Amino acid sequence: MRVLSGMRPTGKLHLGHYFGVIKNWIKLQEQHETFYMVADWHALTTGYKKTEEIPQNTEEMLIDWLTLGIDPQKSVLFQQSKVKEHAELFLIFSMITPKSWLEWNPTYKDTKYNLLKIADLSLMFKGGIRDNLKTFIAKLPYKVEDFERLEDMLLDNLSDALIEALFEGYLDKELLKELNVSKREFYDTDTYGFLGYPVLQAVDILIYKAQGVPVGEDQLPHVELSREIARRFNNLYGDTFPEPQALLTETPRLPGTDGRKMSKSYNNAIYFADSNQEVQRKVMGFFTDPQKLRKGDPGRPEICPVFFYHKLFSPKERIQEVERDCKSGKLGCVDCKRMMLEGLEAFLEPLREKRKEYEKDREKVREILRGGSQRARDIAQQTLQEVREKVKVG
Ligand code: SF4
Structure with missing residues (x-):
């Protein structure tokens, strides 16, 4: 099955991106023909006033994709704006998409x-x-x-x-x-482009005739819209596009250092590009159970973000030990965080080293994106050729 997914170039990735998206992408690339897109035109829908960071953000994001295990031998990694056919198909789809489909x-x-x-x-x-x-x-x-x-x-x-x-x-x-x-x-x-971005998303999927789109539940309506646009085009001009299926994936909500969802805008994220000193500082500043003020007070690991991380990064025996000793009050939060840091660092340190290698060879990173964009363009051009013939314009 051909699978397409994309990400806006927001810069360096954090742990939330890994657990929410990238981990699933890595799994998918083992089973399917995967296309992963840097959605830089989409970045303009809300960020059109501040575009100077987009090239740098694109590169940093790509470095993280590669660092985390997205493999250019297995997946096509490409940049949306380097495949101009997206814009042409967007125009054609815009002509056939009723406005009411977008307003909901x-x-x-x-x-x-x-x-x-x-x-x-x-x-x-x-x-x-x-x-x-x-x-x-x-x-x-x-x-x-x-x-x-x-x-x-x-x-x-x-x-x-x-x-x-x-x-x-x-x-x-x-x-x-x-x-x-x-x-x-x-x-x-409040722009025309913002109203129409789901149409551009439909283009991103249909131009590659992708059959699968990994999405969280909140994105299901967008895949449904792509299916409707495909149906409408096929009805008007003849069978061209397969109707893509949503590959519903759980997107676990990873807490940031303050317990809220990890997000760049909350300033609570741990990045793969962070040094170990930065990670240590962030971990020691983690929010914990507010009722546990000092060692000796019984805590509630089930509501504590530090314990959430123990469950992800600590060995099984340690998780049980932390749960028991937090509840009894035997374990203090400072020691608990230090223990969690060990597991987290064991995960991050090898990635940090790998990331440095890519940072040293940015030309290789750019070449990967250029090569992937060329592969994507070849397919998009074939689709557009077919579309022009069917629509009889272009
Ligand atoms: S001991 Fe650990 S799990 Fe318990 S509240 Fe403190 S940081 Fe959280």
Whole structure:
């Protein structure tokens, strides 16, 4: 079976990426024909204002893929933007995808909710400045032909500028909290590209005629959309695309150092590129059971992120020992963390060495991506040839 998956180039990977995605990718490459994509065009959907880090992030991410065991002999590792055929098929799919299919996307709906809040905010600002604006226009040293239209135009522009000023912190930010409006969701995703990104995802899958797509439960609707787009294309122009199947995979939630889900944005992640001193510092700063204040207090390993890591990285006997001695109070958190660090380091240290080798030979890493992108392009070109013939355009 041909399997496709991808990741946005967010830079160096952390343990959460490994347990959530990469471990499964490694398993899949042993059983299937696997295509793994650096989704750099997707990175633009929410990050179009800050693109300068994308090339570096791409490289760092690829170094981690290779370090962790994604094998370019077994998998095609490629960069989405190096296969321009994605853009052409995206255009064609955009023509045949009803807008309503995209508007149910939960991410998009959340954004729309924010847009309603923004509309409230805009009305409020307009109400606040209307009278002053009238006075201002009346005092202009120019002849005004259409007072009302000028007033409307200035109101629109000024309220937008005030919303921006609010987000940038020039006005009292408490208002944002009251209205439950998020700057990121409004400004970063109120775009045509964001509405259409599930169509681009369908392209990523169908252009390679992939039959399997590993996804977590929350991504199931996107695979369903790809199936619907494939069906619609096939109905309109003749059988071309197989309907891909979702390969439902568990994505275990790995806690970060503060107990929340490990994430770059929470600043709670342990990276494969971290030195052992950095990892030690992070481990010693781990949150633990808040009721266990000192050695002697009984603890609750079942809610402690340190124990979660023991279960992943410590030998079986040690896990049992930690559980027992935490509950009885015999074990203190500092010692417990040191013990956990041993297991974690035994996992990380060989990877750290391997990563350094790739870091020294970045040209080899780039060559792997170039070669993979060429292999992907060969297939994408064949699909596009077929598509152009069927659609009779291009
Ligand atoms: S002893 Fe270990 S498992 Fe128990 S609360 Fe402290 S860090 Fe967590």
